[in-house]
Amino acid sequence: MGRRSDTRERIQHVALELFVEHGYENTSLREIAERLDVTKAALYYHFRTKEDIVHSLIADLVTALDELLDWGRQRPSTVETRQELLRRFSALVADRFEPVMHFIQQNIPAVKKLGVMHPLGEKLRELFALLCADVDDPEAALRTRLALVALVLGLNPIFGGAQATPPPDVALDVALELVAPRG
Amino acid sequence: MGRRSDTRERIQHVALELFVEHGYENTSLREIAERLDVTKAALYYHFRTKEDIVHSLIADLVTALDELLDWGRQRPSTVETRQELLRRFSALVADRFEPVMHFIQQNIPAVKKLGVMHPLGEKLRELFALLCADVDDPEAALRTRLALVALVLGLNPIFGGAQATPPPDVALDVALELVAPRG
DNA sequence: GTCTATACTTAGATAGAC
DNA sequence: GTCTATCTAAGTATAGAC
Numbered sequence: 545m546g547r548r549s550d551t552r553e554r555i556q557h558v559a560l561e562l563f564v565e566h567g568y569e570n571t572s573l574r575e576i577a578e579r580l581d582v583t584k585a586a587l588y589y590h591f592r593t594k595e596d597i598v599h600s601l602i603a604d605l606v607t608a609l610d611e612l613l614d615w616g617r618q619r620p621s622t623v624e625t626r627q628e629l630l631r632r633f634s635a636l637v638a639d640r641f642e643p644v645m646h647f648i649q650q651n652i653p654a655v656k657k658l659g660v661m662h663p664l665g666e667k668l669r670e671l672f673a674l675l676c677a678d679v680d681d682p683e684a685a686l687r688t689r690l691a692l693v694a695l696v697l698g699l700n701p702i703f704g705g706a707q708a709t710p711p712p713d714v715a716l717d718v719a720l721e722l723v724a725p726r727g
Numbered sequence: 728m729g730r731r732s733d734t735r736e737r738i739q740h741v742a743l744e745l746f747v748e749h750g751y752e753n754t755s756l757r758e759i760a761e762r763l764d765v766t767k768a769a770l771y772y773h774f775r776t777k778e779d780i781v782h783s784l785i786a787d788l789v790t791a792l793d794e795l796l797d798w799g800r801q802r803p804s805t806v807e808t809r810q811e812l813l814r815r816f817s818a819l820v821a822d823r824f825e826p827v828m829h830f831i832q833q834n835i836p837a838v839k840k841l842g843v844m845h846p847l848g849e850k851l852r853e854l855f856a857l858l859c860a861d862v863d864d865p866e867a868a869l870r871t872r873l874a875l876v877a878l879v880l881g882l883n884p885i886f887g888g889a890q891a892t893p894p895p896d897v898a899l900d901v902a903l904e905l906v907a908p909r910g
Numbered sequence: 911g912t913c914t915a916t917a918c919t920t921a922g923a924t925a926g927a928c
Numbered sequence: 929g930t931c932t933a934t935c936t937a938a939g940t941a942t943a944g945a946c
Binding site: 572573574584585588593594 | 941
């Protein structure tokens, strides 16, 4: 039998790479095709549109978040649960979704235009809600948001990005502290 | 004499508005011109290129940051100084530069491509350095970055943006706490 | 499953009249 | 200082051969 091709996965990988590097709108299908040494038309065989590539990328993330949320929902709302949620989210980002998160964070206009925020934003808001639990304090809510931001901040070039990206475990420690009750 | 026109300022204002709304690359000069009810060519009278509009927008921010840094440099490196730096930065953002910060944060690829990160990134890194002072702890450094992020987080739609933007004073309180020594 | 060739659209930018 | 008209380059996408 003919060797099965992993072209589709390679397109996803290279496209994401370029989207992160140059931004979504500054990346043309021609560039993607060239880096893969295929033609533009080949891309259109695997994906209906350029937007579809992004959708396929986000879909995996949404699935993973859904599983995380499923776990979180059927656990008692305790500090331990919330901290374990952060740990698992941190691991998810570090292990599999760092590039996608990077892409999303730095291409908000594109992401909004593609209507990707609907499924994704929902999941993120629910994660946020689980982490906030019953707390109604606006300061605590902001600290919770910052805890999540801390876990993906290594990806942000603003405010001293390049020189010192915090290691994931440092970020996790700070995040855990942010959702812990005050002293 | 003929009535002097404020067209240049109006272009800056409308352009920034559209850049924030739809993103830099999704905003065409045609759109800007239409919203101002002038023609594309009129824009080219006031700005050499589309990129120049962005440069003019960032320049004001860089100037303001420079003044803030001047103040900070000639003060003793104390907790009070650092907290006052945060207060002044917070006021700067809230009063004048919220839209520009919003634009920068959500259009990183464009901003990088325009080479705007050189003057701007320098200032932000120096602000960060002043806030970090002599502290060498990576956790403290991350908390400092988060303090800055907190002050512009209202602009970020990720992680529960739309429904509850923290009021500036809440953000400032959390930021101040993040740079204060631990208990 | 991959290619060639091309249609279609829109972008940024310029020249020159008024 | 603003207009009309136009140029050039690039993008996404399609049709149809191999």
